Amino acid sequence: xxxxxxxxxxxxxxxxxxxxxxxxxxxxxxxxxxxxxxxxxxxxxxxxxxxxxxxxxxxxxxxxxxxxxxxxxxxxxxxxxxxxxxxxxxxxxxxxxxxxxxxxxxxxxxxxxxxxxxxxxxxxxxxxxxxxxxxxxxxxxxxxxxxxxxxxxxxxxxxxxxxxxxxxxxxxxxxxxxxxxxxxxxxxxxxxxxxxxxxxxxxxxxxxxxxxxxxxxxxxxxxxxxxxxxxxxxxxxxxxxxxxxxxxxxxxxxxxxxxxxxxxxxxxxxxxxxxxxxxxxxxxxxxxxxxxxxxxxxxxxxxxxxxxxxxxxxxxxxxxxxxxxxxxxxxxxxxxxxxxxxxxxxxxxxxxxxxx
Amino acid sequence: xxxxxxxxxxxxxxxxxxxxxxxxxxxxxxxxxxxxxxxxxxxxxxxxxxxxxxxxxxxxxxxxxxxxxxxxxxxxxxxxxxxxxxxxxxxxxxxxxxxxxxxxxxxxxxxxxxxxxxxxxxxxxxxxxxxxxxxxxxxxxxxxxxxxxxxxxxxxxxxxxxxxxxxxxxxxxxxxxxxxxxxxxxxxxxxxxxxxxxxxxxxxxxxxxxxxxxxxxxxxxxxxxxxxxxxxxxxxxxxxxxxxxxxxxxxxxxxxxxxxxxxxxxxxxxxxxxxxxxxxxxxxxxxxxxxxxxxxxxxxxxxxxxxxxxxxxxxx
Numbered sequence: 001x002x003x004x005x006x007x008x009x010x011x012x013x014x015x016x017x018x019x020x021x022x023x024x025x026x027x028x029x030x031x032x033x034x035x036x037x038x039x040x041x042x043x044x045x046x047x048x049x050x051x052x053x054x055x056x057x058x059x060x061x062x063x064x065x066x067x068x069x070x071x072x073x074x075x076x077x078x079x080x081x082x083x084x085x086x087x088x089x090x091x092x093x094x095x096x097x098x099x100x101x102x103x104x105x106x107x108x109x110x111x112x113x114x115x116x117x118x119x120x121x122x123x124x125x126x127x128x129x130x131x132x133x134x135x136x137x138x139x140x141x142x143x144x145x146x147x148x149x150x151x152x153x154x155x156x157x158x159x160x161x162x163x164x165x166x167x168x169x170x171x172x173x174x175x176x177x178x179x180x181x182x183x184x185x186x187x188x189x190x191x192x193x194x195x196x197x198x199x200x201x202x203x204x205x206x207x208x209x210x211x212x213x214x215x216x217x218x219x220x221x222x223x224x225x226x227x228x229x230x231x232x233x234x235x236x237x238x239x240x241x242x243x244x245x246x247x248x249x250x251x252x253x254x255x256x257x258x259x260x261x262x263x264x265x266x267x268x269x270x271x272x273x274x275x276x277x278x279x280x281x282x283x284x285x286x287x288x289x290x291x292x293x294x295x296x297x298x299x300x301x302x303x304x305x306x307x308x309x310x311x312x313x314x315x316x317x318x319x320x321x322x323x324x325x326x327x328x329x330x331x332x333x334x335x336x337x338x339x340x341x342x343x344x345x346x347x348x349x350x351x352x353x354x355x356x
Numbered sequence: 357x358x359x360x361x362x363x364x365x366x367x368x369x370x371x372x373x374x375x376x377x378x379x380x381x382x383x384x385x386x387x388x389x390x391x392x393x394x395x396x397x398x399x400x401x402x403x404x405x406x407x408x409x410x411x412x413x414x415x416x417x418x419x420x421x422x423x424x425x426x427x428x429x430x431x432x433x434x435x436x437x438x439x440x441x442x443x444x445x446x447x448x449x450x451x452x453x454x455x456x457x458x459x460x461x462x463x464x465x466x467x468x469x470x471x472x473x474x475x476x477x478x479x480x481x482x483x484x485x486x487x488x489x490x491x492x493x494x495x496x497x498x499x500x501x502x503x504x505x506x507x508x509x510x511x512x513x514x515x516x517x518x519x520x521x522x523x524x525x526x527x528x529x530x531x532x533x534x535x536x537x538x539x540x541x542x543x544x545x546x547x548x549x550x551x552x553x554x555x556x557x558x559x560x561x562x563x564x565x566x567x568x569x570x571x572x573x574x575x576x577x578x579x580x581x582x583x584x585x586x587x588x589x590x591x592x593x594x595x596x597x598x599x600x601x602x603x604x605x606x607x608x609x610x611x612x613x614x615x616x617x618x619x620x621x622x623x624x625x626x627x628x629x630x631x632x633x634x635x636x637x638x639x640x641x642x643x644x645x646x647x648x649x650x651x652x653x654x655x656x657x658x659x660x661x662x663x664x665x666x667x668x669x670x671x672x
Contacts, residue, residue: 038464087448140645150448151588152396152646155639158581166632216524295456298449328463328576335399335457339439342450346443 001073002355003071010347015348018067020299023344027337034336035329038332044331049320060319062192062205066277067315068308072214073269074293075223075311079302081262085226086237088259090138091151091158091266092290094131098267099274100164102283106183106274109173116186123187124271132260134160143252150257157290168283177287179282189276210272217265218304225304234258250268287318288331295338360492366609366616367496368476374568374608375507376401376562376579380513380586381593381600383558387433388590389518390551391531391544391661392440393452396582397559399458400432404563406462409574413476421477422503422564429560432458433553441548444665449495455583462576469574478572479503501569503561515597527551531659534666543664559583581639588642592649594657603645610638 008015023037032042054062074091080090110119138152169171172180192205225231237244237251245251269289274281296314300306314334322329387394404425412421432454439450462607469476479501487498497508518524529537530547538544566582567574585607593600614634617625624630 015606034461040464089452137643141647145647147643148588148591148645148648151584151591152643154584155581155588155642158639159636162635164634165635166629168569170629171630269636291456294452326464326467328467330460330461331456332464335453335455335460336458338453339435339450342445342453343443345445 004355005350006353008351011348019344020202020301020341022347023341024299024337027333027340030340031333031336034332040324040329045324048323049317051320052318052323053318053320058201059167059204062207063321064316065207066310067318068311069211069214069276069316070269070273070289071207071293071311072211072218072308073272074266074290075296075300075307076214076217076304077262077265077269078222078293078297078323079304079307080225080265081226081258082297083238084230084234084254084258084303085241086139086142086255086262087150088135088138088153088262089150089294090134090155090157091262091269091293092286092288092292093153093157094134094263094266095270095273095286095290096160096164097134097156098127098131098270099281099286100160100167100270101126101267102271102274103167103172103180103183104189108179112184112185114154116185116188119187120275123275124268125272128264129267131270132264133260134267135263136256139263142259143255150301153259159222164281167282168281174280174282176265180280183275183279185274188279189272192250193274196347206277208272208276210276213268213272215308217268218308221307221342223305230254230257236280266293289338291316292334295334299341300336324334362616362620363491364495364538366612368499369396369612369616370609371496371605372500372504372608373611373627374605375504376566376570377582377589377604377607378507378562378601379503379510379565380559380562380583381589382597383508383562383595384590385514385555385593385595385600386527386551386558387555388662389531389595390527390548391534391659391664391666392548392552392553393447393451394436394452394552395434395448395587396436396454396458396583397554397562397586398579398581400429400556400559401431401454401458401563401566401579401583401586402462402577403458403465404428404560405567405578406466406469406574408564409566410465412467412478412568416477418477418479418568421568422479422606424598424668425564425568426557426560429563431556432559433556434549437549437552439544440552440665443668445513447663447665453652454618460575461606462578466574466576470576472671476573479569503565503569506595507565511597511601514621518597528659530666534636535660536652537629538668542590548666556635559586585638585642590645590656592645594649595659595667607641610641613637 004103035042035045050061054060074095077091078088105123106119110122114148134156135158138149141147142149168178174181189208190208192202192207196203233244233249233254236249236255240253273286292314296307296310300310317333318330357544375638376474378403383479384394384397407428408421408425411424412418436450440447441443481499482502483499488494518528526542528549529542536546567578589603592603614637618631
């Protein structure tokens, strides 16, 4: 008896959804094994993650959705680029610069007394623009010279980190601490907790308006991808750049445009983090959302609705993993899960037959 | 400090710091020439650098650490080969997943190691008797821990292997025209498995060189992007060992330059604010060099099936 691998011409619904779910479960099992290998009790770690990420009542859910916000935005950023088979893996750097620009508008540009309705959109716009500019660099280099956008977008993450460090440690440092001063209260994104005067149950819920913006942008992503010419062109370029070129599509312009939009979304995520969560720019306040977003986009198969769902699940993992030491656990679990889901893809596009 | 002394220190440190990049780049070159892109270098280097320190600490021997690191690198290679050759997964995504995996493992496993810097055994300087007393060249070339000398030897060895041996030609055939190679009886899948594993073992050696010889000890995120720079060096070097090696040593020197400049008496470099921007230098240089490389040549030197799985029986 031998085994033979043959492609599935039309993958059935069952395998298309079953394979990644099976991969996810296998990944979780392997993760548990890996934790044991490092001497960490896996049932206790996983229980802690579930407890503080999902099952801890309204507060836990609010925390999880707050963390999901940058993941959704960066996940959309990655998915947009991946659709066109442009590997923007530098969302982390674009996020940093978005956070930087929003901070700059809040503490260095606008006078203290600016009303919130003016300041908040200005911060968001600055965040988007800075992220877009940072994404435009690998885009332009790719379009003009054919330089690998994987490497350039990644190198720029480190540049952005050092750029931010200059402002955090030196230029905007608050009395020598590794952070800027707090933004004026009017510049904070409105939070659910602000509704406490109407609904007392809302007190202490940190979820901010950025989450709803992220949902809106997920819907916009769907519209652009499936209902506009630009979205169609992206998908064609992603499948075959030559075909797109032959059909007269502006391939090079689209490369730059995709990375500008992708960087902009990630920059917006950075602006939301400083305006909605920490209310200042500080050292190490981000646990690698821009990198996790790569995983989000891939697990969601670049589908915006799935990006929202996957972001929710992963942010629960991130929130829960805060409670478990050491801090690298979340990253390791992400790696195992991604590997397993990618491997599971094989079984949705191929089947194994027994050959007598 | 005289400028000759400055240059001597810079070159010596550059060659030492470039050696991990060199091993990682040569390994990646083997994998890519066989047709498989491995973007996981950063993660593999981190995991093996951590393993190296941990094993050296436990066994009380740097050699055990090095061996363990190379084995961990090779295991990552087997995993990557399984995903890309057997399961024919998207090589970009599998590579990225290895980065997550390796970074996470290094961070979890390395947590108890942070601060061991003095305790773990490592490879000391091994000046070559006689040669190390040469003026200028002695300190630059012949006063290093032994992995640096292995790096010197690896460059001509890999060059000779790729250009002048049957196995090297088979390797390149598997990456260039796998269908023809298969028709000639070269087991393409097996060849790719072998060199992906060997290449990742190179990253393992790179990680161990970093954590056991060049900057002994473990800190979280030790490599700081060197795995990615190594991938860039393969491209910039046009998939040839010598240019990639020169690039590795150059980047080692650039890394060092950011420290050395701040030690000079020039006021501009002594301003701590300049340091933030000097730290960007290696990464900006990497972008600049990548652009220059894509300017200098149109496609043609990259292995033609790089990143594409080979399906036996097809003519792709």
